[in-house]
Amino acid sequence: MEKSLYVHRYRWPFAISKLALWSLIFIALIIFLFFHSPSSSYSYRSRRLTSNWGGPDWEKRVQRSARGRFHTGSHGHLSVLVTGAAGFVGTHVSVALKGRGDGVVGLDNFNEYYDPSLKRARQKLLDRNGVFVVEGDINDSNLLHKLFDVVPFTHVMHLAAQAGVRYAMKNPSSYVHSNIAGLVNVLEVCKSANPQPAIVWASSSSVYGLNSKVPFSEKDRTDQPASLYAATKKAGEEIAHTYNHIYGLSITGLRFFTVYGPWGRPDMAYFFFTKDILKGKAITIFEGPNHASVARDFTYIDDIVNGCLGALDTAGKSTGSGGKKKGAAQLRVFNLGNTSPVRVSQLVSILEKLLMVKAKKIVLPMPRNGDVLFTHANISSAQRELGYKPTTDLQTGLKKFVRWFSINCLRESRSFAISASDAGVRSVMLISKENG
Numbered sequence: 001m002e003k004s005l006y007v008h009r010y011r012w013p014f015a016i017s018k019l020a021l022w023s024l025i026f027i028a029l030i031i032f033l034f035f036h037s038p039s040s041s042y043s044y045r046s047r048r049l050t051s052n053w054g055g056p057d058w059e060k061r062v063q064r065s066a067r068g069r070f071h072t073g074s075h076g077h078l079s080v081l082v083t084g085a086a087g088f089v090g091t092h093v094s095v096a097l098k099g100r101g102d103g104v105v106g107l108d109n110f111n112e113y114y115d116p117s118l119k120r121a122r123q124k125l126l127d128r129n130g131v132f133v134v135e136g137d138i139n140d141s142n143l144l145h146k147l148f149d150v151v152p153f154t155h156v157m158h159l160a161a162q163a164g165v166r167y168a169m170k171n172p173s174s175y176v177h178s179n180i181a182g183l184v185n186v187l188e189v190c191k192s193a194n195p196q197p198a199i200v201w202a203s204s205s206s207v208y209g210l211n212s213k214v215p216f217s218e219k220d221r222t223d224q225p226a227s228l229y230a231a232t233k234k235a236g237e238e239i240a241h242t243y244n245h246i247y248g249l250s251i252t253g254l255r256f257f258t259v260y261g262p263w264g265r266p267d268m269a270y271f272f273f274t275k276d277i278l279k280g281k282a283i284t285i286f287e288g289p290n291h292a293s294v295a296r297d298f299t300y301i302d303d304i305v306n307g308c309l310g311a312l313d314t315a316g317k318s319t320g321s322g323g324k325k326k327g328a329a330q331l332r333v334f335n336l337g338n339t340s341p342v343r344v345s346q347l348v349s350i351l352e353k354l355l356m357v358k359a360k361k362i363v364l365p366m367p368r369n370g371d372v373l374f375t376h377a378n379i380s381s382a383q384r385e386l387g388y389k390p391t392t393d394l395q396t397g398l399k400k401f402v403r404w405f406s407i408n409c410l411r412e413s414r415s416f417a418i419s420a421s422d423a424g425v426r427s428v429m430l431i432s433k434e435n436g
């Protein structure tokens with residue numbers, strides 16, 4: 001009895017401290033998981049970023065960036081809010097708009113889907129071109145309302161999105177967060193702005209999904225998406241219809257076809273193939289059933305920029321004000337492709353020639369990862385209505401990309417520099433010299 005009392009007396013405090021220790025470990029684990037899960041880390045960072053905006057100096061920078069230079073174009077100057085401005089297409093479009101005299105304000109959350117140092121490098125480029133990029137998330141209504149309070153934007157070029165077809169299997173919620181919730185938030189703010197802006201936004205060739213009729217026309221069915229990415233873009237097109245119908249917003253969706261070029265996205269095949277070929281690392285080339293080739297209608301960035309500018313210039317005015325529709329408004333969707341699909345194996349051959357390095361290839365059946373076998377755009381509608389006319393073939397475009405890569409990812413030891421084999425470095429240096 002005495003012994004058991006003794007044990008009891010000493011076990012109690014021991015048990016309590018053990019419980020406290022385990023509780024602490026449990027709480028620490030929850031905090032760790034919260035801040036390190038992909039979806040929450042994005043939203044946490046976006047919330048943190050909101051503190052970076054506001055104040056008289058910030059407003060002055062926004063207004064200065066939104067101011068256009070007088071130019072003699074037929075459309076007067078636009079004042080454009082570009083979301084996803086530090087992204088690949090966003091950077092090119094912003095520089096082009098500013099270059100021709102329009103006012104541009106960028107918005108980007110600098111998330112870590114791929115190395116943010118590349119986005120920071122693009123931000124520097126934008127800054128040199130007079131484009132101020134506001135750090136914030138498209139889901140932040142307060143920030144968006146504030147931007148419209150400071151500047152009566154005539155247009156919104158909505159390019160912020162969670163990109164990538166295969167990543168949707170790893171982090172589905174990021175697609176819902178950016179491509180659906182984010183889009184709705186942007187449209188909500190646009191609908192209540194006075195005046196309402198016209199909106200041009202990035203849809204995707206992936207909406208054609210399992211469609212087998214080629215070339216893909218805007219009239220073809222888009223109800224068989226093969227990935228969650230495609231499904232969110234398709235949902236975006238339906239959401240656009242709703243906001244056009246209820247609030248009189250003028251909305252143009254652009255279905256981009258595998259856009260590539262300088263300042264591109266490192267998660268895309270042409271980019272990481274280049275990096276891996278130079279490193280001597282094996283690359284995987286997917287093939288379809290019965291060894292069918294997989295092909296893409298690769299479209300060069302400058303052609304896409306022309307299509308985006310054409311869409312902005314021809315966008316009709318939104319008809320509503322303060323959330324009330326006053327009449328029917330324009331609702332459009334266009335394919336922006338190259339009209340000449342190229343096999344992925346051919347893309348690799350071009351890269352091998354440009355890099356002067358033989359790729360170590362592994363050919364594998366295409367996994368069930370959301371990819372489709374081929375894409376091929378019919379662009380007659382964009383040609384007719386936007387004056388869109390792609391002029392760069394894959395060989396020419398990849399040469400420009402490799403040149404950019406050699407200057408920015410090899411020679412300079414920036415934080416996004418990529419180590420490469422000596423032979424590869426020498427060959428891309430040659431290309432770089434050859435191109436001046």
Ligand SMILES: O=C(O)[C@H]1O[C@H](OP(=O)(O)OP(=O)(O)OC[C@H]2O[C@@H](n3ccc(=O)[nH]c3=O)[C@H](O)[C@@H]2O)[C@H](O)[C@@H](O)[C@H]1O
Nearest residue numbers: 163164165204205206256257258268269284285286294371
């Ligand atoms: O048009 C679009 O709307 C989309 O274009 C882009 O998607 P995709 O056309 O899938 O480009 P990308 O990943 O470069 O793969 C290219 C090819 O390489 C094949 N591929 C890929 C990886 C690999 O390891 N091996 C391989 O063969 C692969 O099977 C494919 O055939 C954008 O990323 C996307 O955000 C969206 O904008």
